[in-house]
Amino acid sequence: MNDNKPQVKLISKPENMLKTIYTACRTCYSADTPLNIYDKDVDEEKMLNLIKRVVGSGHYSTIEHIQVSFAISNISRACTHQLVRHRHMSFSQKSQRYVQEKGQFDYLIPHTIEKDEVLKAKFEDFMSEISKKYLEFVEAGIPAEDARAVLPNACSTSMVVSTNLRELIHVANLRLCTRAQYEIRMLIKAMCEALTEQEPWLKEYLVPKCERLGFCDEDKSCGRKPMLPNMAE
Numbered sequence: 001m002n003d004n005k006p007q008v009k010l011i012s013k014p015e016n017m018l019k020t021i022y023t024a025c026r027t028c029y030s031a032d033t034p035l036n037i038y039d040k041d042v043d044e045e046k047m048l049n050l051i052k053r054v055v056g057s058g059h060y061s062t063i064e065h066i067q068v069s070f071a072i073s074n075i076s077r078a079c080t081h082q083l084v085r086h087r088h089m090s091f092s093q094k095s096q097r098y099v100q101e102k103g104q105f106d107y108l109i110p111h112t113i114e115k116d117e118v119l120k121a122k123f124e125d126f127m128s129e130i131s132k133k134y135l136e137f138v139e140a141g142i143p144a145e146d147a148r149a150v151l152p153n154a155c156s157t158s159m160v161v162s163t164n165l166r167e168l169i170h171v172a173n174l175r176l177c178t179r180a181q182y183e184i185r186m187l188i189k190a191m192c193e194a195l196t197e198q199e200p201w202l203k204e205y206l207v208p209k210c211e212r213l214g215f216c217d218e219d220k221s222c223g224r225k226p227m228l229p230n231m232a233e
């Protein structure tokens, strides 16, 4: 069993992220060619102002040119099952068909169970029972692809995730909201932090959706922003 924090590393991003988006934005409104626009020196503030105006008006193709990749481990299959619902992300995940468990499989304990010693011990006992049953099936000649049927949502997994910036912002807006499940919220937070460490200008976009909308559109609100008038009780 590992600690409950997702391990996240940003493994790929364009060097010239800001300039690429600026060039895409500027190309739409300039008689000049993208080649010339890209080659001209422009100060960062000017680029950021244009990007803010263009992205703010919903002209999102300009941020689809940026592709980023993350190496992710120590997350549960419950978490990745939610992540893979996002259709503009690309995934390569550790296979439970080709990678057979040799002993106790790694798993994540949900944080609400982890903080209760009694429930935590019960959870751990149950994981160990499942592991024994899994190994029993494997030793009886059942292939890993079928023996895995007994493995739980808590099983630890790893993946490489790639996405364009538009989709990452969309996913951050949804999954940083307190209505999203805790583990995926922590995962997306770690992914956003890995990126904003290198591209701090993205901090204002990689936020819960209420920060971009200015209001909460959920039926139950955490109170961070006012609810839409017709949704408030």
Ligand SMILES: Cc1cc2nc3c(=O)[nH]c(=O)nc-3n(C[C@H](O)[C@H](O)[C@H](O)COP(=O)(O)OP(=O)(O)OC[C@H]3O[C@@H](n4cnc5c(N)ncnc54)[C@H](O)[C@@H]3O)c2cc1C
Binding pocket: 085, 086, 087, 088, 167, 170, 171, 174, 175, 179, 180, 181
């Ligand atoms: C808090 C929360 C709770 C959830 N609970 C459940 C649940 O109980 N059960 C459940 O099944 N799912 C649940 N989901 C998952 C959710 O229904 C979506 O499957 C998931 O958010 C991915 O869809 P998306 O709209 O975010 O778009 P993505 O797949 O990330 O795509 C991004 C955007 O592209 C566009 N797009 C993509 N594909 C299409 C398409 N086929 N047609 C038109 N436009 C498209 C849309 O504008 C979309 O918003 C939950 C998600 C959240 C955030």
